[in-house]
Amino acid sequence: MLASCLxxxxxxxxxxNWSFETSQSYIFSIxxxxxxxxxxxxxxxxxxxxxxxxxxxxxxxxxxxWIGAIDLLFDNSLMWVATGGGGLALLQExxxxxxxxxxxxxxxxxxxYSVYDAGGYIWVGSDGGLSRGNTDTFLPIDADLTGxxxxxxxxxxxxxxxxTMYLATDRGxxxxxxxxxxxxxxxxxxxxxxxxxxxxxxxxxxxxxxVFGYGSGGVSQMIGDSWIRxxxxxxxxxxxxxxxxxxxxxxxxxxxxxLLYNGGIWEHYGSGYPDGRYASCLSEVxxxxxxxxxxxxxxxxxxxxxxxxxxxxxWESLRVPGxxxxxxxxxxxxxxxxxxxxxRVGLMAFYPDSGWAAFNNLTADxxxxxxxxxxxxxxxxxxxxxxxxxxxxxxxxxxxxxxDDDTIITYVSDSLSGLPxxxxxxxxxxxxxxxxxxxxxxxxxxxxxxAYWQTPDEPSGIVAVSGEPEDGNLQWTTRSETDGLxxxxxxxxxxxxxxxxxxxxxxxxxxxLLVHGGDPIDKSxxxxxxxxxxAYTTSSGLASNKVFCFAREADGDILVGTGNGISRWTGSLxxxxxxxxxxxxxxxxxxxxxxxxxTEAAVYSIDGGDVTKFTRSNSIYISTNRMENEFSSLNxxxxxxxxxxxxxLWSIISQQSHDESPDLLxxxxxxxxxxxxxxxxxxxxxxxxxxxxxxxxxxxxxxxPADSWEDWIWDGTMNGAxxxxxxxxxxxxxxxDVFRCKIAVVR
Numbered sequence: 001m002l003a004s005c006l007x008x009x010x011x012x013x014x015x016x017n018w019s020f021e022t023s024q025s026y027i028f029s030i031x032x033x034x035x036x037x038x039x040x041x042x043x044x045x046x047x048x049x050x051x052x053x054x055x056x057x058x059x060x061x062x063x064x065x066w067i068g069a070i071d072l073l074f075d076n077s078l079m080w081v082a083t084g085g086g087g088l089a090l091l092q093e094x095x096x097x098x099x100x101x102x103x104x105x106x107x108x109x110x111x112x113y114s115v116y117d118a119g120g121y122i123w124v125g126s127d128g129g130l131s132r133g134n135t136d137t138f139l140p141i142d143a144d145l146t147g148x149x150x151x152x153x154x155x156x157x158x159x160x161x162x163x164t165m166y167l168a169t170d171r172g173x174x175x176x177x178x179x180x181x182x183x184x185x186x187x188x189x190x191x192x193x194x195x196x197x198x199x200x201x202x203x204x205x206x207x208x209x210x211v212f213g214y215g216s217g218g219v220s221q222m223i224g225d226s227w228i229r230x231x232x233x234x235x236x237x238x239x240x241x242x243x244x245x246x247x248x249x250x251x252x253x254x255x256x257x258x259l260l261y262n263g264g265i266w267e268h269y270g271s272g273y274p275d276g277r278y279a280s281c282l283s284e285v286x287x288x289x290x291x292x293x294x295x296x297x298x299x300x301x302x303x304x305x306x307x308x309x310x311x312x313x314x315w316e317s318l319r320v321p322g323x324x325x326x327x328x329x330x331x332x333x334x335x336x337x338x339x340x341x342x343x344r345v346g347l348m349a350f351y352p353d354s355g356w357a358a359f360n361n362l363t364a365d366x367x368x369x370x371x372x373x374x375x376x377x378x379x380x381x382x383x384x385x386x387x388x389x390x391x392x393x394x395x396x397x398x399x400x401x402x403x404d405d406d407t408i409i410t411y412v413s414d415s416l417s418g419l420p421x422x423x424x425x426x427x428x429x430x431x432x433x434x435x436x437x438x439x440x441x442x443x444x445x446x447x448x449x450x451a452y453w454q455t456p457d458e459p460s461g462i463v464a465v466s467g468e469p470e471d472g473n474l475q476w477t478t479r480s481e482t483d484g485l486x487x488x489x490x491x492x493x494x495x496x497x498x499x500x501x502x503x504x505x506x507x508x509x510x511x512x513l514l515v516h517g518g519d520p521i522d523k524s525x526x527x528x529x530x531x532x533x534x535a536y537t538t539s540s541g542l543a544s545n546k547v548f549c550f551a552r553e554a555d556g557d558i559l560v561g562t563g564n565g566i567s568r569w570t571g572s573l574x575x576x577x578x579x580x581x582x583x584x585x586x587x588x589x590x591x592x593x594x595x596x597x598x599t600e601a602a603v604y605s606i607d608g609g610d611v612t613k614f615t616r617s618n619s620i621y622i623s624t625n626r627m628e629n630e631f632s633s634l635n636x637x638x639x640x641x642x643x644x645x646x647x648x649l650w651s652i653i654s655q656q657s658h659d660e661s662p663d664l665l666x667x668x669x670x671x672x673x674x675x676x677x678x679x680x681x682x683x684x685x686x687x688x689x690x691x692x693x694x695x696x697x698x699x700x701x702x703x704x705p706a707d708s709w710e711d712w713i714w715d716g717t718m719n720g721a722x723x724x725x726x727x728x729x730x731x732x733x734x735x736x737d738v739f740r741c742k743i744a745v746v747r
Contacts, residue, residue: 016605018620020061022648023323026304027292030283031072038285040292041069043302044648046081047320051286055321062620065089065099067326067647068302073115073122078135080122082112088124090135098135100124105131105138108154116158118165119178125155125167132182141182149188150174156215157202166203166211172196173203173213173227194227195220199234206246214241219253219261231259231266240298243282245289254279254291255298258315273315276362277305293317295344296369302326303344324348324358328644330437331633332375332383333696335727337399339375339383340649341631346372347385347395354401359385365408365422366393373629374435377697379443379724380468382407386435390416391425392447394469409469429476431459436629440697441495443724444520448490450506460488462503464520477521479514484528486512486535491629494550494558497701498721502558508545510535511560518721541574543567548630551587551595552700554692561587561597566606579611580604585630589700590654591639591731591738598632598643600625603652621650634698636729637740664732670744673716673723678743680732682709687734693718694729701728709734716745 024044031039037050045060046069061067066086073080079091087101087110100106108128116123121132129152131138143151152169159166163178172195180187199217206212211222218233219241231253233239243254251261252269258279260269278300280292293305306320325348329341338350346360346369360369371388378384382396391412398405410416411428419425431449439446444466451460461480467473481488489506496502501514512535517525530536537545546563553559558569559577561584566577582599589595595606601623603614614621626646633642643650665681680691686708693701702719706712716723725747732739 017653018062019651019653020620020648021323021651022060022067023303023326024058024060025306025320025322025324026294026300026302027280027307027320028068028070028301029072029281030285030290030292030307031074032283032285034074036286038283038290039072039074040307041072041081042320043068043084043304044322044326045069046072049307049318059091061622064091065097067622070112071114073117075117075122080115082115082124082126083110084112085110088112088115088126088138092135100133100138102128105133105140107131107140107142113156114158116160116165118160119163123158123165125158125169127154129153130155130158130167130169146182146188147185149185149190150176150182151190159203159205161205161208161211166205168200168203168213168215172198173200173222191222191225191227194225197234198227198229201240202243204244204246206251210246212244212251214244214253216240219244219251230261231255238297238299242278242280242294242298243291245282245284247284247289252282252289254282258282258291270310270313270315273308274305274317277308279308280304300344303342321355323356323648326648327646328649329373329629330375330631331642331644331649332377332438333633333635333698334377334383335399335696337397339377339385340644341373341375341385342369343371343646345369346387347375347383347393349397351401357401357403359395359397359403359406359408361420361423364395364403364406365420365424367391367410367416367419367423367425374438376438376440376445378440378445379466379726380445382469384438384445386438386447388435389433389452391433392428392430392435392465396470407470428474429478430463431461431478431480434460436490437492437631439493439495439501440695440699441501441520442498442518442721443726446493446495446501446520448493450489450491460490461485462490462493462501466521475521477523479523479526481533483523484514484526484532486510486528486533491547492549494552495699496552496558497719498723499719502550502560504547504550505535508563510537510540510542510545511547511550512536536574541567543574543576546583548583548585548627549587549597549632551589551597553589553595554593554700554703559587559589559595561585566595566597577606579606583627585627586632586643588632588634588641588643588698590634590641590652591636592654594654596632596641596643596652598630598645598650599623600627603643603650622647634694636694636698636731637742664739664741666730666741666743670746671716672746674747678714678716680709680712686710690733692731692733693723694731696727696729716747722747 022044024042026043029041047058048056066083068084071082081089090098108126111127114125130141152171154170157168165176167174172192175189177187200213201215204212213220219231220227241255257273258269259266278294280294289310293308303325307318324345325342327343332339340348345358367390374386393410396407410425413430436448447463451458464477487505487509491506492504494502499518513529515527544563549561551559560567563583565580567574587597605612631644641652690705
């Protein structure tokens with residue numbers, strides 16, 4: 001999906017197309033497709049695998065009604081899908097979806113755990129209880145309906161054998177005699193007294209006399225009318241059993257790896273199960289034992305590592321295509337490659353010819369995977385990222401999908417203990433080991449740091465880095481409160497041109513502007529606004545002292561995303577931008593000068609005086625309330641605006657004429673500013689033109705206008721400052737049309 005966004009040609013009048021990219025690597029359940037294939041319900045949708053033909057078509061949002069799937073049920077030519085927030089979904093014979101929510105009899109807020117077919121009905125367990133029904137409607141089943149026999153208000157699993165159906169609920173285990181009536185209390189049996197404290201979230205039935213319960217409490221077995229524990233996880237808050245199977249070898253459980261119950265002892269089942277993979281489910285399909293390879297811990301139920309299967313006693317891995325994790329952060333581009341920070345899987349990287357990879361401590365010589373927020377491209381080769389608490393990391397991936405020849409160096413303020421010896425760490429003049437975000441300006445890298453809350457006296461601020469890491473010639477410059485910063489805890493940085501840097505502070509500490517001499521390494525000409533050690537706040541006209549993000553309009557005005565909408569900096573004061581309410585988490589101005597911003601409730605577009613609010617009522621966007629390092633980016637080559645979120649990457653493509661003109665030529669190429677000026681060769685109209693410059697990461701750098709293309713020249717400077725060597729996108733406006741090109745500057 002992302003690949004199509006990166007290569008889309010934009011034509012026609014203005015319109016907005018939405019796209020969404022998320023991860024399908026965490027698997028909740030594995031179902032037999034009855035044709036030699038398997039179907040998996042994942043945190044990012046539904047995937048379909050055929051051992052003979054590989055990965056088949058999958059369903060993800062918005063192709064299916066919700067982002068994630070928990071359970072699947074095939075009923076003839078129909079597919080029922082239990083979703084993790086979007087109700088019960090039904091894929092009908094005509095390939096259209098029908099959704100059942102509380103209005104159609106599925107109690108609760110839309111989180112469905114289990115769907116089961118028995119007794120001529122479809123039975124559904126949800127966060128609101130139990131219901132049964134068909135393709136038309138459902139009937140909620142509660143204490144009033146059952147004469148007080150069934151009192152559960154949450155049902156996490158439904159299964160059965162013969163005429164007996166078992167339910168795992170918030171009130172323990174129940175059974176229902178399907179030969180009777182749900183309205184007859186005598187049809188129900190409650191095992192609350194013996195199961196409520198056992199932590200049973202799911203039921204597994206091997207035979208009529210082998211009924212098991214499993215979940216956060218471990219594994220229990222039903223003996224007569226009583227239940228006994230076989231594996232006790234009741235005192236282990238980070239442990240859970242996610243699947244059970246009875247095989248010819250005995251009872252096996254999915255938990256920390258896969259365990260076999262053998263003579264009262266639990267031991268590892270099979271060899272070669274990978275480290276750092278908490279089994280997320282367990283199933284036996286066409287003669288093989290399958291499991292979901294989870295990640296790190298039982299409570300990490302959105303990011304996984306695809307499918308595992310047992311082959312001749314050895315666990316093998318089957319990678320699921322797509323993003324490694326849904327919870328994503330800062331994005332950077334290097335030529336045709338995209339890098340994206342994540343919460344759990346390190347630095348994700350997209351290679352157009354190969355797909356997604358992830359740099360973390362399990363795949364590469366990285367310090368760790370958790371909270372790798374940042375990604376940036378500076379003037380040196382390679383890409384930069386930061387792992388919170390674990391310093392600043394430089395990666396030279398040699399522009400290839402393979403990691404065999406990569407060079408990775410991590411820079412820390414203090415040496416990190418407990419890392420593998422292959423992790424190269426160099427002590428450097430960072431202010432601390434916390435890296436919040438990264439930016440690039442005038443060929444240098446800017447590192448935003450914060451003083452971790454448990455050690456508030458720790459030095460913090462901004463660090464500028466230049467040079468080539470592999471050559472060992474890095475230069476470092478720190479800026480802290482003693483240099484003029486108004487606050488040590490940096491939340492966001494926004495470079496403008498070559499010499500201006502807007503800085504947002506955490507909590508409610510406003511923002512500040514640093515103007516330097518065009519070289520971030522040199523502090524000698526630093527000027528701070530509104531003053532040394534001072535910040536702009538509501539007293540300066542800001543809508544709120546909470547500042548989350550910035551953007552720059554084509555005319556140079558700075559937009560500030562705050563906790564109470566958007567403020568515009570006019571050069572002397574801040575004024576409110578009407579039409580947007582709430583906390584503005586991330587913001588971007590697209591190629592058509594439309595302002596896009598994401599809040600806790602919606603995405604807004606501001607086009608002149610027209611404000612449009614996008615929610616699920618008029619778009620595919622699903623809002624989330626995360627307020628932790630949200631980011632946006634612009635691909636100036638195709639006009640795509642991206643917003644990172646906890647559920648994945650949102651893309652908005654503004655469709656207007658931004659096409660390449662075959663007779664538009666910038667010369668000479670590459671451009672050597674010290675030798676001559678850059679010119680345009682073109683045919684057609686001699687009307688006034690404007691050439692807008694963008695960095696590869698989408699930062700708007702400035703505009704060079706002229707009365708006609710024949711009069712247009714450029715000397716290699718922008719806003720009075722020298723533009724560094726590199727490749728830049730340019731958008732040329734003429735006669736109401738916009739054309740795109742690339743230019744290379746070599747100094």
